[in-house]
Amino acid sequence: MTLKVAPSLLSADFSCLREEVKRIEVNGADWVHLDVMDGHFVPSITIGPVVVESLRPQTGLFMDAHLMVSEPENHIEEFARAGVNLITVQGEATAHLDRALRKIKSLGAKAGVALNPATPASVLEYVWPLLDLVLIMSVNPGAGGQSFIPGVIPKIEYVAGQIRSRNLTMELEVDGGINRETAPAVIKAGATVLVAGSAVFKAENGMDLIGDLKNMQNML
Ligand code: DX5
Ligand code: ZN
Numbered sequence: 001m002t003l004k005v006a007p008s009l010l011s012a013d014f015s016c017l018r019e020e021v022k023r024i025e026v027n028g029a030d031w032v033h034l035d036v037m038d039g040h041f042v043p044s045i046t047i048g049p050v051v052v053e054s055l056r057p058q059t060g061l062f063m064d065a066h067l068m069v070s071e072p073e074n075h076i077e078e079f080a081r082a083g084v085n086l087i088t089v090q091g092e093a094t095a096h097l098d099r100a101l102r103k104i105k106s107l108g109a110k111a112g113v114a115l116n117p118a119t120p121a122s123v124l125e126y127v128w129p130l131l132d133l134v135l136i137m138s139v140n141p142g143a144g145g146q147s148f149i150p151g152v153i154p155k156i157e158y159v160a161g162q163i164r165s166r167n168l169t170m171e172l173e174v175d176g177g178i179n180r181e182t183a184p185a186v187i188k189a190g191a192t193v194l195v196a197g198s199a200v201f202k203a204e205n206g207m208d209l210i211g212d213l214k215n216m217q218n219m220l
Contacts, residue, residue, distance in 0.1 A: 001192045003217040005210050006031035006064050006173070008197035010046060011144045017051070021059045024200065027207040028214065031062040033175070033195045034084065035144075038069035041093050042142035049078040056083035064193075066114060066175065068141045069093060073100045080107035088112030088135050088173075091123040101130040112173070116140060117149050121159050131170050133193070134159050138186070139176030144197040148177030153189050160190025179203075183213055188220055 007029050012020035021032055034052060039045040052063065065084040069075055072089040073096060079087055087104045091113045094100050104111040112133030115123060117140060124134060136156050139146040152174075160172055174186045175195035183194060194213055200206045 001171075003187060003191075003214055004030035004171070004193045005213050006033040006193055006195045007200040007210065008033040008035055008144065008175070008195050010035040011197035011201035013201075017055060018058045020201070021055060021061065023207060024210065025059055025061055027210045029061060029210050031064045031086075031193065032059065033197075034063060034065045035197075036065060036067045036069060036075075036079070037142065041070040041090060042068045044142055049075075049082040052079060052082040052084060062086070064088070064173075066135065066195075067093075068114075073103055076100065076103050077107060080104065080109045084109060086110040086112055086133060088114050088133060090114045090116065090141070092116055092119055097123070098127055098130070101127055105130065112171075114141075114175070115155070117152050121155055121162070124159070124162070128162075128166060128168060131168075133171040133173055134163075135173040135175055136191075137176055138174050138178070138182075141176075145202070146177055148179075148182040150185070153185055156186060156189035156191055163190075178213075180209065180212065183216055184220055187217055 007024045037044045037046040063084040066088045101111045110132035114135035138152045171192045173193035174191040178196040179199040
């Protein structure tokens with residue numbers, strides 16, 4: 001599968017989100033990653049459906065909403081109506097994962113499950129047929145700019161192996177601390193979508209990273 005890059009708007013300049021989305025679009029981003037935090041599942045509060053709704057007509061990019069919110073089933077409908085293409089819920093955030101995933105799909109969006117660094121992949125065992133994406137968190141959720149946790153590499157390899165052996169078609173996204181140094185091991189482990197926030201928006205020549213990450217796949 002061709003590697004996709006999904007810059008996270010969390011590290012963008014929030015006073016001009018339209019321009020920030022255009023900037024990643026012209027620099028070759030495949031998706032735009034939207035980090036939604038509720039002040040409960042994680043301490044921070046970030047963007048909500050109204051922001052997503054106003055950005056929707058401004059870009060043709062695939063919108064990848066990562067809900068770091070408790071009881072995500074209460075918010076899925078609003079984000080689907082705001083026009084996101086994919087909704088990922090944290091496996092730890094709901095007692096009703098199957099129901100949440102079915103709800104996402106019934107609203108016409110693609111469905112994903114995110115796993116925190118300490119959460120085992122066994123959470124996926126009974127929901128494989130409902131999944132369009134698995135997101136492996138390579139930092140603890142809550143903030144951009146944290147360091148990559150190398151201990152998640154075996155989990156990426158394991159999930160990639162499960163997808164292959166079950167003959168499933170889905171994306172394997174990795175999120176947190178991705179940069180030029182950490183990306184090669186993540187790509188080798190089987191990731192198909194890389195999220196990068198601070199390395200794209202806050203680093204010097206960060207926009208070049210989008211193309212560089214995509215080319216990395218052919219060089220490994
Ligand atoms: C962390 C978020 C990530 C984060 C990535 O809670 O889910 O998407 O913004 O940012 P960097 O690339 O700076 O780790
Ligand atoms: Zn994220």
